[in-house]
Amino acid sequence: MTAPARSYLTRVTAALPRRIDRTLVGCVAALSVTGLVLVWAATAGSDDPAEATGFLERQLVHLFIGGTVCLGVASVDYRLPRAYAPVLFVLAAVGLGLVLTPLGAVINGSRSWVVIGGFQVQPGEVAKLALILGVAMLLGEPRDGEFRPTGRDVLFSLAVLAVPLGLIMAQPDLGTGMVLGSVYLAMLALSGAPARWIGGLVACGVAGAFCVWWFGLLKAYQIARFTSFVDPTSDPQGTGYNANQAQIAVGSGGLSGSGLFQGEHTSGQFVPEQHTDFIFTVAGEELGFIGGTVILAMLATVVWRVLRVAVGCEEPYGRLVCVGVATWLCFQTFINIGMTLGIMPITGLPLPFVSYGGTATIANLTAIGLVLGIHARERGYV
Template identity: 50%
Template sequence: MMALLTPIRTRPRMDRRSTVWHVDWVLVLGVVALSSIGAMLIWSATHGRTSLTDGNQYAFLLRHALNFAIGLVLAIGAAVTDPRRVRILAPVLYAASVVGLILVLVPGVGAVINGSRSWIQLPWMSIQPSEFAKLAVIVGMALLIAEKGETDHHDTARTVDVAQAIGVAAVPVVLVMLQPDLGTVMVLGSIVFGIIAVSGVPKRWMLGLVTAGVVVAALAIKLQVLKDYQLARFIAFADPSQDPQGIGYNVNQARIAIGNGGVFGQGLFHGGQTQNAFVPEQHTDFVFTVAGEELGLIGAGAIIVLFALVLLRGLRIAINARDAFGRLVATGIVCWFAFQAFENIGMTLGIMPVTGLPLPFVSYGGSSMFACLLAIGLLQNIHLRSHRF
């Protein structure tokens, strides 16, 4: 396990004849494995639901594969882009994500799905700008802190730099809150906390961020920014038995599905809860319940192990990054994947509130897949640069 985090500079140099040899193939294989497992789980959860598939049992399986293929092209593009150009494009990505978050709030442009106005409906697909906002916040904050440090010759971020970086993150956070999308706000909060934590600021900033988060949450409830159904989800989290046929239905059915799986599972395509469609949104937000029921503790545990592998490789890339920008970007991506995976799996187990977050690489969804694979491409970009000098 410790070998995964061993700095590259302590190992013998590799043959530099081709960039391919420098790719972090363990990270690639971990992501491919997660997506492949996700494809099987999505297929199992959707193949018998004609209302979703219009009679084509392979519909969601093929779409998931197509989303992964498109995302892979985006990842390769991000990986081979010159690092200097990545910095130039960072403000463009940030501006585009902000524009997208504004557009979803415009009546007639943004579409309401599951109570949240988070989507832009196009003739051929739906786009969720908040997924790309996660990556935009990472590169925006990292660029500002890194550029300030390099210009002023500071090894660690100053208070004014951190304050400006938080301001960069605040714009998307406010726009996402207006949708409202509490789950994405929580992910953005974890990203901000992680980037600030490794920027070198005094520890009191960490306490200040936690306090600010509590205050913002209290104000959101007080000013009724959150919808009634979102507050009800927290109530159901605290006591799922309070309304088992209403707001607590998802959590209860998810627990039953995972409990049915036991150690070895009931077998792919043979889960009672899954095949009878008792768990809502099982190909998206609750895809982990398919693994728990049909693949059992072994299969569900394998997904968690694969996520741990991806996170460890991301941490290794952050440790070996040659500059502050790379270190901060890699850290932000790791925080994003770690919190979102924990929240998604946790809500299916009843240890976290239901927030509607997909499981990275595993859940069905184009916007999520594209954003996550772009992030993997950036990790590879940082990793490749650490080998070039």
């Protein structure tokens, strides 16, 4: 480690609150290490050993960067990230705009990445953070004399949602769009906004989904995913292949699994994208029902601890940030594991803290840093 890096970590560690949520930190750390091992197991069967080692090394770098950012965010007053929320929102919007230019890369039918100098960045992950901070600012800071958000505040927050959501759906990235919508709806519902707004938005969402389907606005590969979800046997060697192989891999693990690096489906690379979107198939096959349950329990504990911080917040802003982070992690976990087990359509969402990924890993750990900072300073542990 270089001298500047050591100096930075020393200053950050000294600035950390004297008390932190050790349960939350421990679960996130355990999930990150588990994910690192599962990524290694998922790629070890590659024909090119250097490729497998490369995934492991890059994920280590992602965790180091994400952990450093997490510590940095947790060590400062949470009002500082709030001040930079508009900047983050603009950066996310610009990044999403660049995705639609020649700098954007199409992967699995979705143009969701920006490739610059060999590095791949997914602006949609940054947009999740930007949305949470932006909506918390607008709905969590009522004007003088007000005790809850007004209709004007809700309209402004809708504009904050509309910009990234519109750009994301233009890619199209239905999974990330669903995450943004669920996060916004949860934050709005718990902000104290008038109930008519919540009911109206739900009705508009249902109507919008119907129109998208009715007028054929979905891409062919998205329609195929939904068709395969409804009837997995309709095209077992085509659109239903991923879902079928995922369920076979998970089911073959039984109670205790085949053992790390011993899974036939994992080592045979039968499940596509098993180090990212389908990482839970590796856990199911090699760690079995017991290992998968432990991972799910740790993820549930992370969401519970974040919600516990939200309940203890006196300021609406901090509470809404925690609600947004908890909804993001919970919804994405449910969709990811659900599509692995065949109870949800395939949407391409990674499993938080476990799946391989640079932008996603750093964004998830940054969100935890926000929660840790709010937890400490709401209770005066500084």
